[in-house]
Amino acid sequence: EAQVTQNPRYLITVTGKKLTVTCSQNMNHEYMSWYRQDPGLGLRQIYYSMNVEVTDKGDVPEGYKVSRKEKRNFPLILESPSPNQTSLYFCASSFNRNTEAFFGQGTRLTVV
Amino acid sequence: AQKITQTQPGMFVQEKEAVTLDCTYDTSDQSYGLFWYKQPSSGEMIFLIYQGSYDEQNATEGRYSLNFQKARKSANLVISASQLGDSAMYFCAMRDWETSYDKVIFGPGTSLSVIP
Numbered sequence: 142e143a144q145v146t147q148n149p150r151y152l153i154t155v156t157g158k159k160l161t162v163t164c165s166q167n168m169n170h171e172y173m174s175w176y177r178q179d180p181g182l183g184l185r186q187i188y189y190s191m192n193v194e195v196t197d198k199g200d201v202p203e204g205y206k207v208s209r210k211e212k213r214n215f216p217l218i219l220e221s222p223s224p225n226q227t228s229l230y231f232c233a234s235s236f237n238r239n240t241e242a243f244f245g246q247g248t249r250l251t252v253v
Numbered sequence: 254a255q256k257i258t259q260t261q262p263g264m265f266v267q268e269k270e271a272v273t274l275d276c277t278y279d280t281s282d283q284s285y286g287l288f289w290y291k292q293p294s295s296g297e298m299i300f301l302i303y304q305g306s307y308d309e310q311n312a313t314e315g316r317y318s319l320n321f322q323k324a325r326k327s328a329n330l331v332i333s334a335s336q337l338g339d340s341a342m343y344f345c346a347m348r349d350w351e352t353s354y355d356k357v358i359f360g361p362g363t364s365l366s367v368i369p
Contacts (some may be wrong), residue, residue: 179285183359239286
């Protein structure tokens, strides 16, 4: 089954404790992105990747890191999480820019 | 800067009626794609329909159609014969083709409630 898998689904952590949210897709897609969703703001792009070893900042990259060492995986790293990073996070992948994006199930992150 | 506006934070529609969800966008680019996604209360994001900026025909997918007016920079989603399962958040999104960046912009969303 074609899918994007994110882990974990829910995470509560403390300020400053490094964490990684994993994202994996099995569709051989070139394009992958991370988004955060906050009420009233829709989804905002954090980082994207157009190919292995090619990543770039989206609209809200501060406080986040990503890597794309293999085509299928695109982890999101929060080196020192802060409460303003409490949000719902989505990973998405697509074959190219004019095809639909497939989204992961989402990760609900709470930083206390 | 690119921007998506969805002016209807919440909407109600009677079951079996048609409903239009508004989306206007702002871009100076000529090449872009417009997408609509549905997010039910369970949280997943579901792709509904796509329109390319050079497509001359309005996109249709089953009960979903996109009323694309390029000169007015609008891409409204029309849902025909609403069903209870259509109750959800709906997001309009734009993806740029022209630049070497893969920018994707989402609107704030419209919450649709279908009334029996």
